[in-house]
Amino acid sequence: MRTKSDFINIDKSKLFRKLLRVRMVEEELVRRHSEQEMRCPIHFCIGREAIAVALCESLKISDYTVSTHRAHAHYLTKGGSLYAMISEFYGKSTGCAAGRGGSMHLIDRNVGFVGCVPIVGSTIPIGVGLAFGSMLQKNDKVTVIFFGDGSTEEGAFYESLNFALMNNLRVIFMCENDFYAVSTHITKRRRNDEAIIRIVEGFGIGAYRFDGQDCNSLAKKLASIVDDVRSNGKPVFVQCDTYRYTGNCGPESDSRPDDEVSRWKERDPVKLMQEKLLNAKVLSTDQIEQFKAEIAAEIQEAFDKAQAAPFPLRPDLNKFVFKDASNSL
Ligand SMILES: Cc1ncc(C[n+]2csc(CCOP(=O)(O)OP(=O)(O)O)c2C)c(N)n1
Numbered sequence: 531m532r533t534k535s536d537f538i539n540i541d542k543s544k545l546f547r548k549l550l551r552v553r554m555v556e557e558e559l560v561r562r563h564s565e566q567e568m569r570c571p572i573h574f575c576i577g578r579e580a581i582a583v584a585l586c587e588s589l590k591i592s593d594y595t596v597s598t599h600r601a602h603a604h605y606l607t608k609g610g611s612l613y614a615m616i617s618e619f620y621g622k623s624t625g626c627a628a629g630r631g632g633s634m635h636l637i638d639r640n641v642g643f644v645g646c647v648p649i650v651g652s653t654i655p656i657g658v659g660l661a662f663g664s665m666l667q668k669n670d671k672v673t674v675i676f677f678g679d680g681s682t683e684e685g686a687f688y689e690s691l692n693f694a695l696m697n698n699l700r701v702i703f704m705c706e707n708d709f710y711a712v713s714t715h716i717t718k719r720r721r722n723d724e725a726i727i728r729i730v731e732g733f734g735i736g737a738y739r740f741d742g743q744d745c746n747s748l749a750k751k752l753a754s755i756v757d758d759v760r761s762n763g764k765p766v767f768v769q770c771d772t773y774r775y776t777g778n779c780g781p782e783s784d785s786r787p788d789d790e791v792s793r794w795k796e797r798d799p800v801k802l803m804q805e806k807l808l809n810a811k812v813l814s815t816d817q818i819e820q821f822k823a824e825i826a827a828e829i830q831e832a833f834d835k836a837q838a839a840p841f842p843l844r845p846d847l848n849k850f851v852f853k854d855a856s857n858s859l
Contacts, residue, residue, distance in 0.1 A: 538750050538753040538754060538757075540587065540746060540749045540750055540753065542746055542803075542807060542812050542813075543807065543812055543813050543817070545583065545584075545587060545745060545746060545749055545803075546745070546803050546804065546807055546813065546821075547821050547825075548583045548587070548607060549579055549580060549583045549745050549799060549800055549803060550800060550818075550821055550822065550825060551606070551825045551828075552575075552579040552582070552583060552602070552603045552606055552607065553576065553579055553800050554822070554825050554826065554829060555602065555606065555612065555829060556574055556575060556576045556579070556602065557576070558829050558833070559572060559574070559602075559619070559781075560574065560576075560776075560781040562833070563780065563781050567620060567837070568619040568620055568621075568633075569621060569632075570618075570619060570621070570631075570632025570633050570634070571599075571632065571633065571634065571779050571780070572619065572633045572779070572780060572781075573599045573600040573601075573633065573634070573778065573779050574600075574602075574774065574775075574776040574780075574781060575600050575602055575603045575774065576774065576775045576776060577708075577772065577773045577774045577775040577794065577795075577798065577799070578600075578603065578706055578708060578742065578772045578773065578774055579603045579799055579800070580742055580743055580744070580745035580748060580772070580799035580803075581603075581676075581704065581706050581742045581748065581770045581772060582603035582604045582606075582607040582608075582676070583603065583607050583745055583749070584745050584746075584748035584749035584752050585607075585674060585702070585704060585748075585749075585752045585756070586604075586607035586608050586609075586674075587607075587749050587752075587753070588749070588752055588753040588756040588757070589608065589642075589672065589674065589756065590642075590671075590672075591609060591641050591642055592642055592671055593642050593671050593672045593673065593674065594642050594644050594657070594660045594661070594664075594671060594672075594673040594674070595608050595642060595643050595644065595657075595673070595674045595675075595676065596643075596644050596645055596646060596653040596656055596657040596660070596673075596674075596675055596676070597636075597643075597645075597646035597653065597675075597676040597677075598634075598646055598647070598648070598650065598653060598676065598677055598678060598681065599633075599634045599646070599647075599648040599650075600678065600706075600774075601633075601634070601636050601646035601676070602615070602633070602636070604643070604646070604676045605626075605636040605638065605643050605646070608638070608641050608642060608643040609638070609641035609642075609643070610626065610636060610638035610641055610643050611626065611638060612828065612829070612832045613831075613832045613835055613836060614626035614638065615636060615832075616832045616833055616836040617629070617835075617836040617839050618631060618632060618633065618635075618636065619632065619633055619836075620836050620837060620839070621841060621842075622836060622839040622840065622841060622842075623839065623840050623841060623842045623843070623846075624835075624836065624839040624840075625836075626638055627850075628842060628849070628850055629841065629842045630842070630850055630851075634646060634647070634648040635647070635648075642671075644656075644657075644660060650677075650678075650680055650681050650684060650711075651677065651681040651683075651684030651686045651687055652686070653675065653677070654675050654677060654681060654684070654686055654687050654690045654703075655686050655689070655690045655693075657673050657674070657675035657690075657701060658673075658675070658690045658693055658694050658699060658701060660673045661673040661694065661699035661700055661701045661765075662693075662697060662699060664699075664700060665697065665698070665699055665700075665763075670700065670760050670761075670763075671700065672700045672701075672702060672756055672759050672760050673699070673700060673701050673702070674701075674702045674704055675690075675701060675702070675703055675704060676704050676706065677703075677704070677705060677706070678705070678706055678707070678708065678711065679705060679706070679707040679708065679709065679710075679711065679716055679726060679769075680710075680711030680712075681705070682705060682726050682729075682730075683711070683719065688733075690703075691703065691730065691733050691735060691765070691767065692733060694735075694765040695733055695734060695735050695764075695765055698763050698764055698765075699763075699765055700759050700760060700763055700764075700765070701759070701765040701766075702755065702756070702759055702765070702766055702768060703730075703735075703765065703766070703767040703768065704768050704770070705726065705767065705768065705769045705770070706742065706770055706772055707723075707726070707742075707769050707770065707771050707772065708772050708773050708774050709723065709771075709773070710774075710778075710786070712778045713777075713778065713784055713785065713786070726769060727739050727767075727769055730767045735765055735766065735767050736764065736765075736766040736767070737766070737767040737768075737769070738751075738755070738766065738767070738768045738769070739768075739769045739770075739771070740768065740769070740770050740771070741770070741771060742770030742771050742772035742799075743771075743772060743773075743794075743797045743798070743799045743802060744799070744802060744803075745799050745802075745803050746803060746806070748770065752768070755768065773791075773794035775791070775794075775795065804818065
């Protein structure tokens with residue numbers, strides 16, 4: 531049966547370029563991490579990039595997103611400034627949180643990236659609050675809440691699901707299931723890995739489970755979901771299965787089984803999409819090389835400018851600590 535998503539036209543080469551861009555930013559961060567100049571904890575999303583790329587492709591700038599401690603892909607694909615993000619990692623005053631927040635407090639209100647917070651599960655009710663505001667203002671903005679499978683172990687998640695459902699809020703609960711919370715596998719936390727979606731279905735909410743590594747196919751499915759949420763005014767829950775290549779925090783790997791890591795790397799989202807586009811002659815090797823050169827130049831410029839930018843001034847250090855209308859960001 532053909533579904534609505536079969537008719538959605540996604541520009542595959544544009545999508546691939548976005549995917550490649552997030553991967554290359556992450557790889558450059560990994561390379562520079564040991565220099566010890568970025569003094570904040572960094573949670574890498576290498577391996578998991580396709581979900582944000584696929585979903586944000588169908589969002590409008592005016593739509594809202596919120597995220598967690600692992601937010602780079604979400605911030606960048608919603609349109610957050612790369613320079614402001616890198617500046618933030620270096621603690622500079624040009625950072626998106628004025629150098630106060632580091633990698634777990636990214637924000638760019640100009641593009642609807644309302645924020646991210648390291649307290650697991652904490653941004654779920656915040657996202658629902660944004661959607662409630664949109665409902666009161668009678669606009670059709672969609673709010674996307676990105677979170678990991680670990681967040682589904684917080685009570686706030688279930689209260690938020692119920693509230694969104696009872697109030698017909700335009701929310702996409704996007705669970706990036708990488709099977710681990712820090713280093714504990716989901717099967718050590720729940721009876722089986724179908725548990726999350728089964729529990730969520732019990733609320734009566736529309737729930738989907740997708741492969742998170744095939745960016746193009748995911749983009750089509752999610753485009754259809756975004757469209758439905760916007761027109762029906764109802765929340766949905768989406769679980770995308772994926773994997774991170776690094777440990778929980780920092781670029782080092784951890785003690786997850788080698789065969790498991792290599793199995794997931796065989797379905798690397800960038801490699802997978804690149805192969806498909808080359809085989810289908812949608813892109814040539816030269817075009818991919820050109821993308822890489824353009825992105826590398828953009829990244830280099832962002833790092834150069836961020837490193838040269840000033841640190842916050844000592845007399846200003848208390849600014850933005852408490853709410854103060856006169857100096858809000
Ligand atoms: C309320 C709370 N408890 C514990 C932690 C410590 N912690 C940091 S990351 C993490 C695992 C989160 O796993 P998941 O939600 O699946 O996100 P992922 O890291 O896989 O993106 C935990 C427990 C925290 N930050 N907040």
